Amino acid sequence: MNLPNASNARVEREKIIGYLLNSSHPYGGSKAGFFARFGFTIEAWELLAECLRNQGSNHPISSVAETVFGPRYALDGEILSPDGRNPFIRTVWQMDRGELAPRLITAYPIPEPA
Numbered sequence: 001m002n003l004p005n006a007s008n009a010r011v012e013r014e015k016i017i018g019y020l021l022n023s024s025h026p027y028g029g030s031k032a033g034f035f036a037r038f039g040f041t042i043e044a045w046e047l048l049a050e051c052l053r054n055q056g057s058n059h060p061i062s063s064v065a066e067t068v069f070g071p072r073y074a075l076d077g078e079i080l081s082p083d084g085r086n087p088f089i090r091t092v093w094q095m096d097r098g099e100l101a102p103r104l105i106t107a108y109p110i111p112e113p114a
Contacts, residue, residue: 003073003093006057008101011049015104017042034109039082047082052107055079056091070097076110088112 003009019028021035021042040048059077066072073093078086090110093102 001061003056003061003075003102004095005101006053009053009056009093010101010103011052012103013045013049016045016049020107021045021048031106031108034087038085038087051079051081052091052104055089055107056093056102056104062090067094070095070099072105073102076113079107 019025019031021032021040022028023032023036025032035048040051055077056075059075061073062076063074064071065074071094073095074090075093076090077088079089079091080086087109088111089107091107092105094105095102
């Protein structure tokens with residue numbers, strides 16, 4: 001099963017700049033270091049947003065959890081990166097109740113399956 005309405009998935013600027021690429025963020029700092037190692041930068045935050053949307057569109061759902069806000073989907077797979085090494089990550093998307101498109105909650109590295 002694929003992410004519902006993935007072509008319209010939302011990746012907010014603040015999620016990228018304030019969290020995933022913010023080395024000072026208490027939870028996002030290690031993620032910022034990870035993404036920076038593959039060539040992603042705050043100056044070109046739109047590239048990471050687009051690569052995350054592509055990752056969410058091109059891999060099947062690994063798991064679904066129901067939350068009070070709506071279903072939350074985890075997807076595991078490669079993300080295209082500026083340096084071409086394309087690391088394996090998990091993206092988590094939420095379909096908020098009443099919304100038509102999922103929004104990115106987080107992204108982080110996971111071990112690639114054998």
